[in-house]
Amino acid sequence: MSDVRVIIKRDSEREERVVATGTTAAALFEGERSVVAARVGGELKDLAYAVVDADEVEPVAIDSPDGLDILRHSTAHVMAQAVQELFPEARLGIGPPVRNGFYYDFDVDQPFHPDDLGRIEKRMQQIQKQGQRFSRRVVTDSEAREELADEPYKLELIGLKGAAAESAEGADAEVGSGELTIYDNLDPSSGEVCWKDLCRGPHLPTTRMIPAFRLMRTAAAYWRGSERNPQLQRIYGTAWPSRDELKAHLAFLAEAEKRDHRKLGSELDLFSIPEELGSGLAVFHPKGGVIRRVMEDYSRRRHEEADYEFVNTPHITKAHLFETSGHLPHYADSMFPPIQFEGQDYYLKAMNCPLHNLIFRARGRSYRELPLRLFEFGTVYRYEKSGVVHGLTRTRGFTQDDAHIYCTKEQMPDELDTLLTFVLNLLRDYGLSEFYLELSTRGDSDKFIGEPQEWAEATEALRRAAGKQGLELVMDPGGAAYYGPKISVQAKDAIGRTWQMSTIQVDFQQPKRFALEYTAADGSRQTPVMLHRALFGSIERFFAVLLEHYAGVFPPWLAPVQAVGIPIGDPHVSYLGEFAAEAKGRGLRMEVDASADRMQKKIRNAQKQKIPFMVIAGDDDVAQGAVSFRYRDGSQKNGIPRDQALDEIADAVARRVQV
CATH class of the missing domain: 3.30.930.10 (Bira Bifunctional Protein; Domain 2)
Known part of the structure; x- marks a missing residue:
């Protein structure tokens, strides 16, 4: 057997190496457990790729952007295999990696139920532990059509091979513009095909190299992103190089959910999007x-x-204006349809x-x-x-x-x-x-x-x-x-x-x-x-x-209510009313909670509304011409002269600081 010379590239370093013909990328990076693929001449390859003379080969680590995509796309295949084993009628759409995760679209008789995700994830774990091998093979157009005859969406992608696939949502991960390939998931002991999918690749060597994953949610999605096409069921998931990174990501998502502006907007009574107005139109x-x-x-x-x-x-103008600017030819799809008026087309701006x-x-x-x-x-x-x-x-x-x-x-x-x-x-x-x-x-x-x-x-x-x-x-x-x-x-x-x-x-x-x-x-x-x-x-x-x-905890200058007066008892309402009138006279936004609720409930209500200053008054405060402050963090300051209290609120507003 003759030898071949290859260049191993690592950042700015280049190492020339002579290896036997048939040497794989996996052999070049043997012992480097984080390496999951190779970049050869700028193109991503499986580790099973056999290098040829003059190849420039770079290792692709699992925690690199390309490595994460490969990990997530491989996990998407495992999910699709699990779905078709549990739901044999499911037909495959596409399953590309996306930011922080992956998805796969399926045509199924009934939408997935949240409980289905647990069953699918359990089967995925079993497939992962089996260590099934991802195996790439090149096929002709006719071979691909014969093998995937029961997959109508895959047949459509075969017909889109080339530039059309690159412009179709997610299709580039399936067929791209090069040769057609199918990836088989092979049983590690028998070598039999457990499952297969039309895919450009590359993939991890085996399913055992998927360290940590979680299925997140389901959604409806139109095939290839067009409302003219059938609506499929999409399952989203996430995959990470370690359990700790998955745990950190899930914690991040939990924090992001707490901060979701739609949730906070409702809780704080800030805005709504009424069904009567239509999607995407807020009040x-x-x-x-x-x-x-x-x-x-x-x-x-x-x-x-x-x-x-x-x-x-x-808000409305004749069509000719947007023709002159060039917007109409370039952005017509993003504009509402024209309104016919006095024999002319008018557009919403x-x-x-x-x-x-x-x-x-x-x-x-x-x-x-x-x-x-x-x-x-x-x-x-x-x-x-x-x-x-x-x-x-x-x-x-x-x-x-x-x-x-x-x-x-x-x-x-x-x-x-x-x-x-x-x-x-x-x-x-x-x-x-x-x-x-x-x-x-x-x-x-x-x-x-x-x-x-x-x-x-x-x-x-x-x-x-x-x-x-x-x-x-x-x-x-x-x-x-x-x-x-x-x-x-x-x-x-x-x-x-x-x-x-x-x-x-x-x-x-x-x-x-x-x-x-x-x-x-x-x-x-x-x-x-x-x-x-x-x-x-x-x-x-x-x-x-x-x-x-801000997670709804706006600094005082942006807070809708900057201070709320909380009387200890009914006799203190009028005193806080006078304080609030002085505050409003200085341009501050203050209310007095004169409801029949007990003081502790009023404090809880103010905390839920994330009001910066709770101004409390009781007999001692009234006698001293003072108030007490309770802040959002639960700390308190008592016996503040009224003028000083107003100055503190006004100063926090003027300086745009957080309290």
Whole structure:
């Protein structure tokens, strides 16, 4: 047998090794228990892959991003095998890895019951302990169709092989654009096929290498994500490299569930999404309205200080406006269907920028007016699919804190620098402090308009502005809007989740499409640069993020009720009423609980409502002209003179600190 030379790559190190023909990747990394696959020439391979001369081979550890995907996709196969053993009528959809887990879709006679998950998980544990071997084999189109004749959805994927599969939801994990392969789950003792699935792979060597998993929930899902297709049953699960990591993830999920803004919104009486209005359309209750107003008022004040000018635009417009901007050809699927009126199509506004262009164009503009910063709390409407609508974080009607800045090319670098600094500082004022930036650039798709040199100039301007912030910059190739590149501010919340917040985009295209001009210093007519900026993204989504970030325990300046008076007895109600009147006179939000409940129940109620200050008064307090404080953490301070107590509440509000 002849020898082959391979290169073993580990980070920046390269090791040349001579091995016998037929040596597998598993043999190259023998003894390295964390290695579950190999990357050969940039392509992921099973450890059973036999290396050939000149291969460059990298180990893939189970705790790496690719390793986690392989672990989770392998676990999805084990789950599908267990389901078909327990429910023989189940037909297979797709089962890709997703963030922190996996899912598999099934066509079954009846929806899965929660009790079914326990049965499926128990069978999965048995399969895992058997150590069944994942074995890859290449098949022809006709062979695949013959073997999977009872799997109609797999047959459809075979027909989608290639680019169509890569664009279908989850299908790329099944067939991709290369050769067709089937993975067999083989019995370790007899070598017989226990189960098989159409799959691109790679997979773990055996099921025994799945360290820890848990099935989470079921849901309905349309085949290939289209409402025109049959509705399947989806089972979600999670898998991790160790039991400790699984335990930590489940604890994280439990904490996230406690912070779910939908749950807190109901408990704290902040907002609701009535069925009568429709999915994705929220109403804010009085307490939620207070928080929203405070958020908006503070933002409005900061914008005024930064020389923004406030505008207002209607909720509906003729179709021609969005044709001019280019939105209609590119975003028609995300817009509600047109309304026929007076022989014309009208659309609910899905974005504010075209209307701001009309304001700029309403009269002649001089270079002396630039940069012109237009700002609006503009409500827009987008046709989100029912499967992605989620509380306040993904809605069909929402209000953007939308700004569009018109400036000269010479002003653009400084304006971007100032703009990004303004955005980050304002987010910090609301209590977010950990950020990174994402730069979305032009891709190869024909959706992108404009000349390459314009894109290069816009992208470089954003890159330079991002570099001045001293934050990590992550690239997002192909993720730009059709008209220009963008920077997204990604913020981490109190439990480490990342949320996309503000976006800043450089647009050379819309000013040209709308024929926007200003008179330059030399008297010539020039086209401005347009900068798009949404700071909150949407007020609804930002509200939800803050609600989860604080777990409903808002700092006093954002709390809907900043203080509640709790009388020890009925004779003390009027005394606290006077105190509350003084508090309101200083702009504070205070109520008095004059209900018939006992004092301890009133305290519990205030704690459940997460009110920052409980102001208690009894005979001694009245005699001394004082009050007592009970804080949210249960600590207490007694005998505080009334003026000092008011000062303490007002100071906490003014400084935007947590108590």
